Amino acid sequence: MDDNNIISLYRARDESAITKTAEKYGAYCFAIAQNILANPEDSEECVSDTWLKTWNLIPPEMPKCLRAFLGKITRSLAFDKYREKTSAKRGGGETESALHELSEVLSDTDDTEHTYEIKLLGEAIDRFLATLPRRERDIFLCRYYFLYPIGEIAEKQGLRENYTRNLISRTKKKLKTFLEKEGFSV
Amino acid sequence: MTRERIFHAMAYIRDDFLESAADSMCTPVRKRISWKHIGALAACFLLAVGIFLSAQLGKMPDMISEHKILENADGPFSLGTYHNLEMQFGCGTDGFVYDKDAILSMWRVAVEGRIVEILPALYTEPKTGERFHILKFEVCDVIAGQNVPETLYFRLEEHLSANLLDFERLIMGIKQTGLENYPMYNENEHRFESFSLLFETSNAHGTEYGVFIPFDEDTSGNLTVSDALWSLDGWNEAEISYVGGFVKEFAQYPVKSGASLAETKETLMRLYETGVRNGYDYVYTIADFYNKETKAVFDYMESDANAVFVQKVSAWSDTIGVYYTRYINGYETPETIHIHMTDRKAYLEWWYGEPIYTKEELQAMPDISAVMERLDLDAITPPHTENAEELTVYACFARGEYIKRASDSENFGLIAITWYLTDGGYIYYDDLYILISADGIYRTAEREALAELTGSNEYLHMKEYNTAYWYCDGDEVKMLFP
Numbered sequence: 001m002d003d004n005n006i007i008s009l010y011r012a013r014d015e016s017a018i019t020k021t022a023e024k025y026g027a028y029c030f031a032i033a034q035n036i037l038a039n040p041e042d043s044e045e046c047v048s049d050t051w052l053k054t055w056n057l058i059p060p061e062m063p064k065c066l067r068a069f070l071g072k073i074t075r076s077l078a079f080d081k082y083r084e085k086t087s088a089k090r091g092g093g094e095t096e097s098a099l100h101e102l103s104e105v106l107s108d109t110d111d112t113e114h115t116y117e118i119k120l121l122g123e124a125i126d127r128f129l130a131t132l133p134r135r136e137r138d139i140f141l142c143r144y145y146f147l148y149p150i151g152e153i154a155e156k157q158g159l160r161e162n163y164t165r166n167l168i169s170r171t172k173k174k175l176k177t178f179l180e181k182e183g184f185s186v
Numbered sequence: 187m188t189r190e191r192i193f194h195a196m197a198y199i200r201d202d203f204l205e206s207a208a209d210s211m212c213t214p215v216r217k218r219i220s221w222k223h224i225g226a227l228a229a230c231f232l233l234a235v236g237i238f239l240s241a242q243l244g245k246m247p248d249m250i251s252e253h254k255i256l257e258n259a260d261g262p263f264s265l266g267t268y269h270n271l272e273m274q275f276g277c278g279t280d281g282f283v284y285d286k287d288a289i290l291s292m293w294r295v296a297v298e299g300r301i302v303e304i305l306p307a308l309y310t311e312p313k314t315g316e317r318f319h320i321l322k323f324e325v326c327d328v329i330a331g332q333n334v335p336e337t338l339y340f341r342l343e344e345h346l347s348a349n350l351l352d353f354e355r356l357i358m359g360i361k362q363t364g365l366e367n368y369p370m371y372n373e374n375e376h377r378f379e380s381f382s383l384l385f386e387t388s389n390a391h392g393t394e395y396g397v398f399i400p401f402d403e404d405t406s407g408n409l410t411v412s413d414a415l416w417s418l419d420g421w422n423e424a425e426i427s428y429v430g431g432f433v434k435e436f437a438q439y440p441v442k443s444g445a446s447l448a449e450t451k452e453t454l455m456r457l458y459e460t461g462v463r464n465g466y467d468y469v470y471t472i473a474d475f476y477n478k479e480t481k482a483v484f485d486y487m488e489s490d491a492n493a494v495f496v497q498k499v500s501a502w503s504d505t506i507g508v509y510y511t512r513y514i515n516g517y518e519t520p521e522t523i524h525i526h527m528t529d530r531k532a533y534l535e536w537w538y539g540e541p542i543y544t545k546e547e548l549q550a551m552p553d554i555s556a557v558m559e560r561l562d563l564d565a566i567t568p569p570h571t572e573n574a575e576e577l578t579v580y581a582c583f584a585r586g587e588y589i590k591r592a593s594d595s596e597n598f599g600l601i602a603i604t605w606y607l608t609d610g611g612y613i614y615y616d617d618l619y620i621l622i623s624a625d626g627i628y629r630t631a632e633r634e635a636l637a638e639l640t641g642s643n644e645y646l647h648m649k650e651y652n653t654a655y656w657y658c659d660g661d662e663v664k665m666l667f668p
Contacts, residue, residue, distance in 0.1 A: 028208065031211075059657065060657045060664060060666050061666060062612055062653075062654040062657075062666060064201060064650065064652065064653045065201040065202070065204075065205060067205065067208065068201035068204045068205055068208075069201075071204060071208065072197050072204075075197070076194075076197065079190075079193065079194075083190075118191055118194050118195045118198075119195070119198055121191065121192070121195035121198075122194075122195035122196060122197060122198025122199065123198055125192075125195055125196060125198070125199060126198060126199045126200055126203070129199060129203055130203075134206060135210075137203060137206070137207070138206055138207040138210040139207075139210075141196075141199070141203060141204060141206075141207035142207050142210065142211055144192075144193075144196065145196050145199065145204060145207065146207065146208065146211065148211060152211075153211070156210065156211050157210065
């Protein structure tokens with residue numbers, strides 16, 4: 001079933017919308033959650049929460065791209081769960097590793113954590129990504145948006161792991177320079 | 187935490203980037219391809235792209251061609267369908283002086299005279315859908331104001347205009363309607379019509395009591411104030427508004443009815459002068475203030491070459507900020523003057539923005555009106571919307587302005603047409619830009635081309651095509667994305 005038909009089911013408040021979404025995007029959302037949580041049970045729970053949240057959001061939301069819409073919800077829910085679980089102790093895994101890598105890009109001295117400023121930052125990152133060649137952008141997002149391990153990214157892209165690691169590192173430096181020019185504290 | 191901030195910020199990355207990245211992980215493991223293969227693949231790809239583009243160009247519909255716009259100049263234009271909508275869904279040209287902003291010029295002109303004609307057509311204000319008659323007024327005497335023409339045109343709400351023909355003489359406090367060459371939509375002829383100097387007598391809050399002072403001949407043949415007007419339908423609901431200064435006071439004058447014309451004018455003059463000196467209200471206080479403290483700016487604005495500015499005023503408790511934008515033939519330009527005054531006269535600064543047009547440039551500006559007047563919005567299909575023909579036009583808006591090319595500062599006119607299309611529930615957005623050069627040639631342009639031309643995207647609407655931004659639930663329009 002195509003995305004428009006699935007969205008129509010949501011709009012009609014037809015509960016089969018959830019089944020159809022799960023059939024089509026269950027694995028995708030699970031992969032996103034699993035990359036963050038590294039725990040199948042938690043990831044399953046997160047995916048279920050994604051369906052519920054989607055059911056509550058559509059309508060009035062009318063996503064242009066259902067997959068990206070679901071991915072954003074899953075990612076956000078998974079991260080909330082990750083924070084909840086690691087509030088007592090900080091664990092390892094791809095999330096911690098990717099977050100640690102990203103912390104090199106932006107300074108901790110910048111204390112602006114408001115939603116609006118996060119949005120501005122997001123838009124700046126988006127502008128930066130628009131300047132990158134497609135493959136470099138894909139790799140960067142696979143690592144820092146979807147939190148895939150570098151080895152898995154390299155494999156899927158048909159690249160050597162070292163090369164992929166270096167590419168990510170260079171992209172990160174370019175992002176840092178870009179954000180500096182955009183006036184973000186780095 | 188900073189790293190979490192970046193993590194969350196990445197939620198604002200556009201969907202197609204995420205899609206591409208997700209796809210790159212879903213596709214089978216890629217094998218490295220040798221350069222020999224790449225050459226062959228590239229050749230095939232170029233061939234395929236060439237065939238595809240040829241096919242697309244061959245079947246591209248002629249929906250936005252200049253030819254069609256011109257041919258449909260006299261076609262039906264159902265502006266009436268857009269009435270009663272919110273401002274953001276209005277249809278017409280921009281360059282409006284909004285009600286509060288317009289008060290600075292209110293009561294600069296008070297005239298005595300008579301109405302000689304009501305123009306036959308019914309006119310619609312393109313921004314709000316309000317209907318007006320336009321009245322031709324012969325001026326006998328100017329009580330306040332400078333350079334007032336002997337014959338002037340003013341607009342009055344449709345249901346009020348006929349009554350004024352019954353009076354021998356009128357004194358009116360009037361203001362210019364926004365801009366030079368103000369565009370109104372002629373309902374009878376289905377086209378925009380520009381008025382070089384249009385006045386109006388009421389503001390957005392409704393007709394004001396005291397704006398008109400009607401005179402009739404008494405039994406001795408003398409002209410005396412008649413308050414018969416104010417008991418007629420429509421007029422009896424007129425308000426005493428917060429603007430209006432001296433006429434407002436006159437309306438409360440105890441012997442208004444039966445006063446002679448000479449006496450009335452004398453009273454008005456006295457009130458006007460007192461009002462200007464002391465500041466009856468906010469309007470006069472500011473006007474007085476400006477005239478003393480910003481003479482250089484006013485000299486510039488009021489010179490013949492620059493008399494096309496429109497005032498926009500914002501005031502706070504301790505600061506007055508004035509932002510003047512030059513309008514040429516009714517269309518906004520990027521030329522501005524900023525004035526900041528704090529704590530009354532204690533602090534003042536003002537500066538010109540960029541650009542500042544030269545006289546030669548002003549004389550050679552592209553004629554946006556000439557193109558605007560030929561637009562038939564019903565005949566243009568929203569160009570970026572999939573299956574646009576299956577959607578209904580919820581509202582349509584055409585806005586003209588002047589822009590400069592970044593590379594050589596050449597001036598262009600720009601008309602932005604925006605559509606709000608609905609499937610009965612969701613409302614989608616589309617737009618089309620028409621670029622007009624000084625020699626009158628005009629063409630459509632996409633956002634990317636305009637951003638490159640101007641070096642900025644400030645003139646562009648950045649909403650995505652084929653995306654629902656609003657949901658219409660009965661009379662209520664909900665915004666889906668903040």
